[in-house]
Amino acid sequence: MQNYTPHITPWPKTLIRGFFRYCPRCGEGRLFKGYLTPHSKCSACSLNFELLNADDGPAYITMGLVCLFLIPFFFIAQARYEPPFALALLISLPLTLIIILGLLPFIKGAFIAALWKSGGDN
Numbered sequence: 001m002q003n004y005t006p007h008i009t010p011w012p013k014t015l016i017r018g019f020f021r022y023c024p025r026c027g028e029g030r031l032f033k034g035y036l037t038p039h040s041k042c043s044a045c046s047l048n049f050e051l052l053n054a055d056d057g058p059a060y061i062t063m064g065l066v067c068l069f070l071i072p073f074f075f076i077a078q079a080r081y082e083p084p085f086a087l088a089l090l091i092s093l094p095l096t097l098i099i100i101l102g103l104l105p106f107i108k109g110a111f112i113a114a115l116w117k118s119g120g121d122n
């Protein structure tokens with residue numbers, strides 16, 4: 001049995017494991033059983049994922065990151081190409097939604113990994 005204490009695994013490795021939706025402790029078991037629903041425990045090392053409750057944190061981080069990068073992009077596109085308002089909405093709203101929904105599971109995985117690394121399962 002390996003020693004799986006959080007202080008042994010470095011932060012970058014832990015976050016990368018979580019980002020790619022693997023168990024932050026062993027890196028072998030899958031973190032989610034669906035789009036955003038975590039398994040109750042890791043299939044490889046039995047880490048209890050139910051104690052690592054992410055709540056709304058990943059959603060706030062994802063929306064913050066997407067807005068940080070997309071809002072300047074939309075302003076630049078508006079200033080440069082001056083598209084009609086309806087066309088700008090038709091492009092920007094679905095694009096924002098797709099990026100947020102695509103990024104959310106990865107951010108949630110990294111967030112759960114950060115919770116485990118910081119001792120959230122104690």
Ligand SMILES: [Zn+2]
Nearest residue numbers: 023026042045
């Ligand atoms: Zn594991």
